[in-house]
Amino acid sequence: MKILLTGKDGQVGFALHKKLVSVGEVIATNRNELDLENPDAIRAFIEKIKPDIIINAAAYTEVDKAETDIELAHKVNTEAPRVLAEKASQLDIPIIHFSTDYVFDGLKNEPYVEADQTNPQSVYGQTKWKGEEAVRNHKKHIILRTSWVFSSHGQNFLKTILKLIQEKTSLNIVSDQRGTPTSSAILADATYSIVKTILNKTSFKDFGTYHVALEGEANWYQYACFISDEAIRLGLKTTMTSHDINKILSNAYPTLAKRPMNSRLDMTKIKTTFMLELPSWEEEVAAVIKIALNNS
Numbered sequence: 593m594k595i596l597l598t599g600k601d602g603q604v605g606f607a608l609h610k611k612l613v614s615v616g617e618v619i620a621t622n623r624n625e626l627d628l629e630n631p632d633a634i635r636a637f638i639e640k641i642k643p644d645i646i647i648n649a650a651a652y653t654e655v656d657k658a659e660t661d662i663e664l665a666h667k668v669n670t671e672a673p674r675v676l677a678e679k680a681s682q683l684d685i686p687i688i689h690f691s692t693d694y695v696f697d698g699l700k701n702e703p704y705v706e707a708d709q710t711n712p713q714s715v716y717g718q719t720k721w722k723g724e725e726a727v728r729n730h731k732k733h734i735i736l737r738t739s740w741v742f743s744s745h746g747q748n749f750l751k752t753i754l755k756l757i758q759e760k761t762s763l764n765i766v767s768d769q770r771g772t773p774t775s776s777a778i779l780a781d782a783t784y785s786i787v788k789t790i791l792n793k794t795s796f797k798d799f800g801t802y803h804v805a806l807e808g809e810a811n812w813y814q815y816a817c818f819i820s821d822e823a824i825r826l827g828l829k830t831t832m833t834s835h836d837i838n839k840i841l842s843n844a845y846p847t848l849a850k851r852p853m854n855s856r857l858d859m860t861k862i863k864t865t866f867m868l869e870l871p872s873w874e875e876e877v878a879a880v881i882k883i884a885l886n887n888s
Contacts, residue, residue: 593791594619596643598626598676599650603743604690607780608649615787619643623650628672629664638679645787646680646687648673648727651720655694656848658716669719674726677733686732686790686799688783693739693771695721698852703809705858706737706801714849724801734786735801736779736862739855740815743776744883749812753819754884757830767813767839771855772805775876779804785866798865803857806873813839815877822878826885 593616599605600620609620619641627633628650638646651669652658658665673689680687694717695710712718727733742750750773756763782804790796810818817834824830842851862868 593617593645594641594643595787596638596641596646597621598628598646598648601746602649602651602653603741603746603748603776604779605649606745607743607776608647608783611780611784612647612787615784615791616644629667631671631675634672634675635679638676638683642683643685645685645790646676647783647787648676648687648689651690652716655714655716655851658719659714659848662715665715665719666722669716670722670726673723677727677730680732681730684732686734687727687730688734688736688786689723689727690779691724691735691737692717692720693737693852693855693857695724695737696852696854698769698854700854703856703858704803704854706803706861713852716849728801731799733799736783737801737803737857738774738779739805739857740771740773741776741779742773742877742880744880744887745776749773749815750819750877750880751884753816754823754828754881757820757823757832758828759831761832762836762838763816763832764838764840764845765813765816766842766845767811768841769851769853769855770809770811771852772807772809772857773815773873773877774805775880777880778806778870778876782862782866782868782870785868789866802862802865803859804862805857805859805870806876807870808872808874809856810873813837818874818877819881822881823885826882828885
């Protein structure tokens with residue numbers, strides 16, 4: 593079993609690389625080893641290694657920067673997945689592709705299900721949606737939409753808050769955007785289960801789009817307060833507490849790219865199809881904080 597994994601240096605790719613080595617040979621690439629801006633390079637690389645499955649964890653994720661860096665976001669988030677899916681079709685192999693809550697406009701009151709109408713409001717969301725559409729042209733595809741990814745590796749909201757509560761005396765955090773923090777470790781576990789299921793079923797037919805996140809929900813303010821409280825409980829010396837975190841509305845913190853107000857994802861489909869049990873976001877955040885503090 594030969595697995596091509598793109599985006600090995602990102603949060604999701606890093607976790608996947610560690611998890612998938614028990615399945616088979618993982619050929620993991622970063623931007624230096626596989627230039628996703630170059631379609632011919634992608635084709636040549638795949639033709640050379642002839643993988644049995646492709647997992648695309650690479651993405652242009654700088655949401656605000658994408659508003660002005662449109663061409664690069666399009667190359668990485670739309671064109672690269674298109675080429676990867678085309679090669680998967682030619683080789684008749686599965687492709688697993690990661691996407692985002694940003695394909696939705698965030699106006700729904702309930703968690704989004706896979707069949708809900710997409711309506712991306714930012715360049716990042718638009719390029720990710722077009723990438724999804726390109727991957728769907730290959731029948732053997734799994735698209736995994738997720739949200740608010742965190743880990744002890746790389747940069748993310750959790751690590752930013754851990755840093756700021758050791759430097760600042762107060763913080764202003766938006767409280768009107770809701771979603772579910774999702775650990776890269778759980779995304780890796782879910783992907784592992786999917787890969788094993790595909791490999792163990794000669795007639796696997798459950799290809800399609802799935803939502804994967806952790807159980808529960810929060811807004812960014814609640815998330816920040818939990819991080820602060822848990823870090824202090826674990827012994828981190830801080831210059832402030834959660835009582836010094838102030839709620840603000842999104843319009844008080846303008847950004848180049850519009851954020852979805854509702855990023856909650858319904859996971860019923862993935863849990864029933866692949867028999868997954870997903871922990872709460874609080875459990876996973878606490879576990880990652882512990883790892884981050886031990887590594888510091």
